Amino acid sequence: MAGGSEWRGKIQKFSNKIQKNIYISSISNGLMALMPILILGAIFSLINALRIEAYQNFLTNTGLKALTSMPMTVTTDLIAIYATFSIAYNFATQKKQQGFSAGILALMGFFLVTPKGVLEDGATAALGYSWLGAKGLFVAIIIALIVGTVYNFVLEKKLYIKMPKGVPPTVEKSFAALTPGFLIAILLLIIAAIFRATPYENMHEFVFNIIQTPLTSLGGSWWAMLICVFVIHLLWFFGVHGTLVVYSVVGPIWVTLGLENLEAYQQGLEGTNIVGSPFFPVYVLVGGAGATLGLVISMLFAKSKRYKTLGRLAIIPSFIGVNEPVIFGLPLVLNLRLMIPFIVTPIITSGLAILLTAIDILPVLNGVQVPLGIPIIFNGWMTGGWRVGLFQILLIAISIAMYYPFFKKADAEALVEEQAVESKEQAVQAQA
Structure with missing residues (x-):
């Protein structure tokens, strides 16, 4: 039994290292926090797409089909956006920093590297849904971790703008996020420019083809x-x-x-x-x-x-x-x-x-x-x-x-x- 206890201690120590790793735990906790969104989207998908002909005819004829399809477009179809905020938020809070600012900056970073389309008027830029859902999830994870790392580094090293005494805490925290915000914006603009100069044209295309597709194929295999x-x-x-x-x-x-x-x-x-x-x-x-x-x-x-x-x-x-x-x-x-x-x-x-x-x-x-x-x-x-x-x-x-x-x-x-x-x-x- 002594040998068993020794092995148990070693395995527990190793597993604790994995769970306590700031990057892995931020991803895990961030995705777990999205369960209400995922479950709501899934349930409404079931309601909307239930494969019973009489039921589908009823939804279509009564005009309910347009309503029952709406929850998916703002839940699972936008999962990358929710994940970006949630993972960055979890990263910052684990480092005892303000999570909300990290989440907002992560969203800004995600939108900076996400390609925009142009509407028919030729002047209005628009985000398509293509990279906002499951296809953009890996970019969301990468951006959230980059932003969390930079944000935490700046605040830990106290490289931000310090406000005089008497300034309300809310204002002070907002100005504290200003410096990491500038650094994050510049860094991600550089990243976006680098990818624009490649055949992939944007970060999403590169990550999806080089990282996400091979990983999902590997992780989705029967032996894995x-x-x-x-x-x-x-x-x-x-x-x-x-x-x-x-x-x-x-x-x-x-x-x-x-x-x-x-x-x-x-x-x-x-x-x-x-x-x-x-x-x-x-x-x-x-x-x-x-x-x-x-x-x-x-x-x-x-x-x-x-x-x-x-x-x-x-x-x-x-x-x-x-x-x-x-x-x-x-x-x-x-x-x-x-x-x-x-x-x-x-x-x-x-x-x-x-x-x-x-x-x-x-x-x-x-x-x-x-x-x-x-x-x-x-x-x-x-x-x-x-x-x-x-x-x-x-x-x-x-x-x-x-x-x-x-x-x-x-x-x-x-x-x-x-x-x-x-x-x-x-x-x-x-x-x-």
Whole structure:
């Protein structure tokens, strides 16, 4: 056990370094803060694009179609703008600086490097939606981190304009942001000029073709997803929140892939990305990390009081993907007996989902961001229709089949222990 504790300490130390890295945590926290926007946009996409002919005719004939399509244009279609502000804001606040000013300056920087079109009058410049949504997300991340770094450096070194005593704090903070604002504007104008002199013409085209497309192709591959699933559950086994650690790194890729599918769904088309942000809660978290819903169901039929009680407490949370009572209450952490099903089961469920989607038995998930708390089967229906919901029932059965043989032995041992304790108590009472 000493060796296990040593390994656990090393892994926790390494994962903490990843999570506490200012750049990774700013991206992760910034994107997590956008969940209300992503979920609202996804739900209205579902309402607007629900593929029922009579329903679509009703929306069109009543004029509601124009209204139900509006929320997407100001949520998911503008996700790069929201991300720019949110990531820069998180970067600054982690450095104990004013986040609002950093967010505003980041927005200015994003617009400086974003190409503008010209309207028919020949004089009015306009921003198209092309780079404001998922296609512009990586530029948004880069700009937010550049602005956050410059902004923090200037304020930490106190290189800004200092106001005399008695000036209100709001005015002082505004003037403090003036110096980094000038530096950021000049820096990003230089960057925009450099890209204008290249065949790509702007930063967005360069990042999308050279960085974003290869990364999303890599992160959206079946083997990358399976590796992520393995690492997540290996970390969980050692008591580290593997989902948070891995999502901090691959979150931007999965979100981008999910939004691309959502955009296709809005247009009445099927997405092309098998892997994306909805994939994980629908196919991997079958009852939470480790796909433990089958284990919890098995505990409902346990012979020992200990496991039967825990199963009753955990069954409802497990249906909505919350299984901390099982992970830490059973426990599954450092539990060598249940290590194999805990790590292997989610690999099987996700691998089977990838295979069946690739051969068109399952549909590509539509990109709807499923909030925590939506029960399994229902969240599958939301993201892929009845076939996905039905497939999740099969995944629950697989989870039961994987966990039951390992759990049965643990349950038998617990029953023997309980019977020994009862026998001892009865002996004491008889002597009394």
